[in-house]
Amino acid sequence: MIFLQATRSAVEMADTFRADGKIYVVIAVLGIIFVGLITYLIYLDKKISRLEKRNRE
């Protein structure tokens, strides 16, 4: 069991990267890209809804 824990903590992970909090920079970047894409999707959805409404009239 102790051996298992020893090997586990020996596995390299981005510990320092996460410890100083910088991972939030990456989340912010991803977030901006995601928000941008979703905003565009919503814009398209609205635009098509408007066209559909005009076509029905």
Place this chain on the structure above:
Amino acid sequence: MKAWKITGIILVAYSMYAGLTFDVPRLVILNETIRNLYFHVPMWFTMIALLGNSLIQSIRFLRSGQEGRKVNLSLDLKAKNFAEVAMLFSLLGLFTGMIWAKATWGTYWTSDPKLNGTAVTLLIYLAYFVLRSSIEDLEKKARLSSVYNVFAFVLMIVFIGILPRMTASLHPGNGGNPAFSNYDLDDGMRMVFYPAVFGWILIGWWISLIRHRLDILKKEK
């Protein structure tokens, strides 16, 4: 804005945040790339869900002409649009998988049965689009491609879901070991993985519907 669209956005946003910050198992070779599970694998789940709906729409189209009723061509169009967006997701899955493979298996492409099965699946659906564009008559096009779509879906399941499980594969869950067993996915990861899958399916569905509504508008013009 429909509630299901908002649900999709929230689930994917949550999976991006949780997927980068929550604890993950420490495994050799994989290291932090284990987090790719939250982003790479949902692409495939989304592809299968969209192709599943494409199949349903094709079957609905084939049934719509029965008993003297008028055929509903828009059902076939919907099948095409869902298949089209599904192929976008399969390409995303393929390219993200190649990057992950380079880091963990040491090469972008191996003759892993799942990889080759995916390549064959892409060709099968490429043939579906080629078939569609090669027939002028709208009703004939819809009927032939709907029948082909049923075959294509079955072949996709065989090539991606069945054959890789019967031989040795580098992918987890193949070559005899069950996928997403306790060895592969711990409970903490499930709490991120399943919302990610569900969220991406909703977003894929949304894109497919937008694509479809555009086609319908063009047809009415």
